[in-house]
Amino acid sequence: MLGRVNHIAIAVPDLKAATSTYRDMLGAKVSKPQVLAEHGVTVVFVELPNTKIELLEPLGDASPILAFLDKNPSGGMHHVCYEVDDIIAARDRLKQAGARVLGDGEPKTGAHGKPVLFLHPKDFFGTLIELEQV
């Protein structure tokens, strides 16, 4: 069921500083910042040969990563996103196996314009998992 790792998301309190660290210190190719108002984040993509890192900075008072940064003020690994072929089939299989899907259980349009779901980290050993249909 799990396909490629689409991205690893890292929440950061200061996107400008984090972008500079990944570009100048680690020598990676980084995108320009993209404001995703409907997702409550500003994102910079770190492009690697086989996958990407998404550096996320909170945007607005309802940003979904604010609670994480309250607990981890200097930032940290926030979630892993896996690609799936059929997100409804994946969801139904997971629910049948007892996993909790966050929200109302219906896929939302993710940051890349594709259907996504998030799975409860307590069902996956502390890791927040995003599934994206590609």
Add this chain to the structure above:
Amino acid sequence: MLGRVNHIAIAVPDLKAATSTYRDMLGAKVSKPQVLAEHGVTVVFVELPNTKIELLEPLGDASPILAFLDKNPSGGMHHVCYEVDDIIAARDRLKQAGARVLGDGEPKTGAHGKPVLFLHPKDFFGTLIELEQV
């Protein structure tokens, strides 16, 4: 400088249960457990099309992931490993830029038999980074 994401390491308190979750619930291909006594972990590889997840369970009283599991008893994302061509050049560049290399700063032989270094998470927005020369 940064190359491929070699793996994402996830620390878990119960490797057998985590392996079952990734294999049976998430439908991923998993390896047999491998005891890495000199690294203080038992590891299961989750093979994905473009990279891998390493599920790590502590082994022994000096396991390097015990402190992490004390803080995160149900587990969590532990580190990201990036491939580099020349680990000494990478280290020297990072040190010159002010980043802290863990331990004595000399590469050790990692879990895949190749030279590795770890970088201080406080210099990378809360993310523990491993570099592996491939």
